[in-house]
Amino acid sequence: MASVSYRSLAADILEKVGGEENIMGATHCATRLRLKLRDESKADTAAVENLPGVLTVMQAGGQYQVVIGNEVPTVFAELGKISRFGKDDTNEEAPAQGNLFNRFIDVVSSIFSPILWPLAGAGLFKAFLSMATTFGWVDATNQTYVILSAAADALFYFLPLFLAITAARRFKTNQFTSMAIAGTLVYPSIVALGTAGEPVAFAGIPLVMMNYTSSVIPIIVAVWLQGYLERFLLKVLPAAIRNFMTPLLSIVLMVPLTLLTVGPLTTFASQGISGGITAIFTFAPWLAGAIMGGLWQVFVLFGLHWGFVPIMANELATGGQSLLMAPLVPAVLAQAAAMLAVALRSRSAKRREVAAPAALSGFLAGVTEPGIYGVNLPLKKPFYFGIAAGAIGGAVAAIGGSASNAFVFPSLLSLPAFASVGSFALLLTGTGLAVAIAFTLTFLFGPREQADAAAIPSVNDPVPAPDAEPSVGQTAGVTARNIQVLAPVSGAAVALSDVPDRVFSSGAMGAGMGIIPEDGKIYAPVSGIIQAAMKTGHAYGIKSDDGVEVLVHIGIDTVQMKGEGFESAVIRGQRVEAGDLLATIDRGKIEAAGYDSTTIMVVTNTKELTAVLPSAEGRLAHGVPALDVEL
Template sequence: MAAKTDHAQLAEGILERVGGAENVDSAFHCATRLRMHLKDSTAADQQAVGELPGVLTVVEAGGQFQVVIGDEVGKVHQALVRHLPEGEPSQKQEQEPDSAGEKWNLFEQFIQMISAIITPIIWPLAGAGLFKAFLVLFTTLGLLDPEGTTHLILDAASDAIFYFLPLFLAVTAAKRFGADQFIAMAIAGALVYPNLVEAQQAGESVTFSGIPVVLMDYSASVIPILVATWLLGHLERLLDKILHSSIRNFTKPLIALLVMVPLILMTVGPITTFAAQGMAGGITWLFDVAPWLGGMIMGGIWQILVIFGLHWGFVPIFLSDLGSVGHVVMLAPLMPAVLAQGAATLAVFLRTRSAARRQVAGSASLSGLLAGVTEPSIYGVNLPLKKPLYFGVVGGAIGGAISALGGSASTSFVFPSFLAFPAFLEVGSFTLLVVGVAVAMVISFTLTYFWVDREADPSESAASVTGPPVDQPAPQPQRSSVVTGGSPAVGSGSSGAGRVRSAEPGVVEIHAPFLGRLIELSSVGDKAFASGALGDGVGIVPESDGVVSPVEGTVVSVASSGHAYGIKTAEGVEILIHIGIDTVQLKGLHFSPAVSQGDHVDIGQQLAAVDFDAVSEAGYDITTVLTVTNSDSLTDVVAEGAGEAVPGAVIITVTP
């Protein structure tokens, strides 16, 4: 789009030529194009829209009227939805084809959603978890007074992100569900508001307009704020539809807070509390009649309960047992449950070849094993990879049964971790507790180490650095797991998809983002890309399940669905990596972004983990398009022809 193009004027021009705002049923945008569902497609003048300044081309496909605009599409979209009678259908997500939807596993969709929402805050979680682990270690070794003000300040610094986790999740969830992030944060703030927390801890009776409210501890919770933000998105769109624009700005937040805060407190709290109490009562009964079975269930499901916030229902039982009999039997199975997840994360750390995953797993495993802080492990490693979580559950269940058989119990209220072992010395068989923990860790570590994908292949990494001999074709690549690779050696490259040559001075080389088969841009099954409207480039049919950065530069855009990434190099070359055709309609399913807007990336650094097989099975073309979006302003852009490519091989050469 030309720099002087007026976004509002362009939006009005588009609406006028598609039959007016009343002819638009819904509108949203992906990385480069404005997508509209029109009530009457015959009323739209495709040629007239295509001639508007700032429009690259127009495509009608999949029941959508697609106006290709480029990087400025978000601003045009914002201007356009202000004129729509339905308020802001920009936030309305496209519906997946029924056939594709039937193939999706609901639990996998849930995992994908949780991972996508938590990914942006994984590094702060990992850092705070490591901070907390060292704080616990220093306190246990007597190097830090737990009653001193130094400890108080350090504890606040390490624990704040966990305690106020709902506020952080409100921001990322709002982006995911199309809600106002500040209204979502206000709702999250109400859930952890000090007066409500104090009332809950004191067991005070709370009502709202005479209706009893069952409070729960929402600190460090995940599900309640996700539910609240999802509902908020729907409520906002309804309010946008019925509120007049002259009062909408202040009445929408007012109504949203008035409705959502009491609603969540009166629904999520009671449901979670009653469910937790019911499960706690049942497991307590099992401990009386069959301790090993109670221990197995407790050790197996504990981390799942933590994810859903149901674990808080067990805390009163722990405290009651501690006060009445002086020890807590139900804490023993939690030792193998927690340490099994830490061991699974440690296995990922030792096994993976993904540098980004290794960094998260290293600190996360340490915080989980030393301090019992498993959030970084669960949300940063085990849950996204799924198998480590499952293996941790298996190990925790078996280890929990063994520890319960010995009647092990804690004489103080502790967070399960390596540093908590002394609390179990006085009651029951300490030996069986140690055996249970050891068995749990060995099971989860071993299964994870040998059964979880390594996320990169060493031969691929080697190829990205050295490549095959000059003038010899690259070997046929095999399907592999996620490729993250490393940066190619300085001066490496290829004169073809898999050949090596020296980099020329003043030339920007764009490398293959994964193992794949190159096809000419004109052969890509999308008219907008095939026509070159979005710049010169290539199509790549993937043969591996990960996408790495093809250049060094700054991430300037990341699609909320994780299917498209924009990168700008220091030389001003603007790259678009669009994963699959029309994959925006998957709404993030099967995509796990590893970077955020504003990040600096190196060649070979992971941009996203993608399950291409699942995307293909859902009915989408997995051809990935890599284009230089500002080709017209550059001296020369030369793309390689059809052939094979490996990570690190040069597939596009640009002269700025």
């Protein structure tokens, strides 16, 4: 399909189905453009099937289904450029599950996921640079340090710009418009307005400014709202002006809206919280220390910590010490200790690779963002354990009257700043307690997670076919020029020709097989990159390290369930190893809704390969070789 013009294909499909006026709705799944036509008799089906890039056409379930294959998202996007369609709810992120807080964590974690490695690297860079200045290896006043400090801190300072990109992908909106909104929040003159201390107004409306650098929630909320605004504008604006007026109006409306709402809400909340905690220090220092130690990372998460900065700075300017800063040491190091426990306890090599350097940067430099967003918050329990431990340690530190005589990031390397005020011994005791409690609770009771490769089957698992080598959990094996694609689910193998879906059974999508699942766990059949992960959770496209493109399609026509009964475990762009969990399904719900749960696995680039042949039959355990691919 490399020679196919997808823009032309979209235009030709639009014309041959009767034009835009004949389409009531449009969406797509992993392989098909799904159109709801007003009058199917107006569609020239033969002409559509003959278009370059179209595999076949199916008319079922009240839908006119144009089967395109892996490039259907591209065709759908092109359709959106020439019609009012092309933006729908079928995005490639898994729907958030659970209560409101869990959904919030899932959203934030998925938005941070693509930048975790740069965050971890930058955090470690900051830790080593902080250590170098502490021990006098680098002079903090020379130009070399300035350059290195900028390189280490840039990602954190301009974090809203990075989050704008990942949030735009999550909420399916224009990422460059999102970056323009984020860029405004951290624009030098806007930052200056927030630090000048003078009244600020927009069109006569008073603005309550905050510092948006390094912030998280403001840009995520802004991009979320931008998505709704963009979809509305794309529907109502005439085609002649839609392409440039949509981003223009989005920027013009979203920037003032964000500054007028998010800034004041965050600022008033942080000022109220910081003022209250400062007052508590006068009559119950232990309680104030417990609140600061326990909730500091929560304040940081919501951007509320900025309200404490002026108070801390004023404390240092007027009295030469800051009581508010002492409980932050146990708070930060407790979260770092939880990260260290995850690094030692988790069975997931990928999680350990994030947790170990994140713990180091947390301990040495007080930089916890990589570990919070990549480890503790997604796993929940380590985050909660860190909060509890920080509260206990913060209370002990506050009882001793510990305070800092300089504005520092709380970390092991900054401990000397706390040595001359109050009881340094109690600060060390509180910090040690926080570290010990967070580490112990996480190590003993934190989630172990699944190994990156599938576990060895139990005695209750189906027995592999006699002629298939048991290799559960292995990555796709290479024998000469042969690649083994593993069974994604345990169950009975079905010949592809017997799958009750004409598109797959005809081989139009490529060679492969079906499996009637016996449980609700679907695993990656190869190691590679997730190229498609439908929001509905029913289909996943993976490109293996060897260039084999595998589609795992769960059930027949299950896109109609709109994600009900499906829980995705991966997102597009994520790397997986063979045997990693792709999704969990509720087979009972699928069958109760009247759909066939047969899971289909096809190699969609079969025509580019020498051969794709089934290598097993009968009852299979997930992870055994199922297809033999000759490159």
